[in-house]
Amino acid sequence: MRMEDYVANIMNPFRANVAKTVAFYQQLPINFIFPAHGLCFKHDNCKVALEVYQKFVDQTIKVKKIVILFSSMYGSTAKVSQIIAQGVLSAGYEPVLLNADTVEKAEISYQLFKSKAVLIGSATLNNQMMPNIDGAINYAGTLRIINGLKFGVYGGAGWSNTGVEQIVGRMNEFGAENVGTCSWILAADEQIMQQAFELGRKVALSVE
Structure with missing residues (x-):
């Protein structure tokens, strides 16, 4: 599954919640992301995941x-x-x-x-x-x-x-x-x- 697939098909209605969560976790050193529901990440991929979510929050994920x-x-x-x-x-x-x-x-x-x-x-x-x-x-x-x-x-x-x-x-x-x-x-x-x-x-x- 592409990261953006998950965001589009699951998280889009919860944009405000995602914005607060991303802002909080960007301040922390993260090596693993193991949510109860959704995709898991480790090491450098954690940064990639947060970047995708930030683009989603900023609505810059759209392309031409x-x-x-x-x-x-x-x-x-x-x-x-x-x-x-x-x-x-x-x-x-x-x-x-x-x-x-x-x-x-x-x-x-x-x-x-x-x-x-x-x-x-x-x-x-x-x-x-x-x-x-x-x-x-x-x-x-x-x-x-x-x-x-x-x-x-x-x-x-x-x-x-x-x-x-x-x-x-x-x-x-x-x-x-x-x-x-x-x-x-x-x-x-x-x-x-x-x-x-x-x-x-x-x-x-x-x-x-």
């Missing part, structure tokens, strides 16, 4: 990356995700493409934890966002990782883009800030592709 999280039904949303990524890249940020149908929630949480913003793409299934997108948002949201993130939403549908609307609402509930959306019916044409590119770029530029 933007997560693109998507779930596609027939491939249209997945295809648009690649264009979104190009837009993000054009603004000087590294896109991190994550398929919610194949990537574990803990990994999604870890990547969001380090990301400057997120773009979420989902097809609409029975008037709902895709199940794995729903699950990923709820998981990261309860860990307070979404709180304060800038985000954009995109997705296709057969007749109604209620999935996109639901994602916006859910992200707002978790304290994220909507930058924009892009949606389409059936296949995404060239105009939609251009809108998707601009959305990716817009979200990336919003975190400057």
Whole structure:
């Protein structure tokens, strides 16, 4: 397990407690860290662990990356995700493409934890966002990782883009800030592709 995995998936809701604890233990000579719950460290690794926690407290753990999280039904949303990524890249940020149908929630949480913003793409299934997108948002949201993130939403549908609307609402509930959306019916044409590119770029530029 990466140290940051543990911080993202366990400790994020307890940032204030972590800040007090790190400040206290940085004053002491430490050779071993054996918590009742969590990762153990010894010798020089103790210093590394405290440094990771300090970055977490200072909120400097984020890097110049933007997560693109998507779930596609027939491939249209997945295809648009690649264009979104190009837009993000054009603004000087590294896109991190994550398929919610194949990537574990803990990994999604870890990547969001380090990301400057997120773009979420989902097809609409029975008037709902895709199940794995729903699950990923709820998981990261309860860990307070979404709180304060800038985000954009995109997705296709057969007749109604209620999935996109639901994602916006859910992200707002978790304290994220909507930058924009892009949606389409059936296949995404060239105009939609251009809108998707601009959305990716817009979200990336919003975190400057």
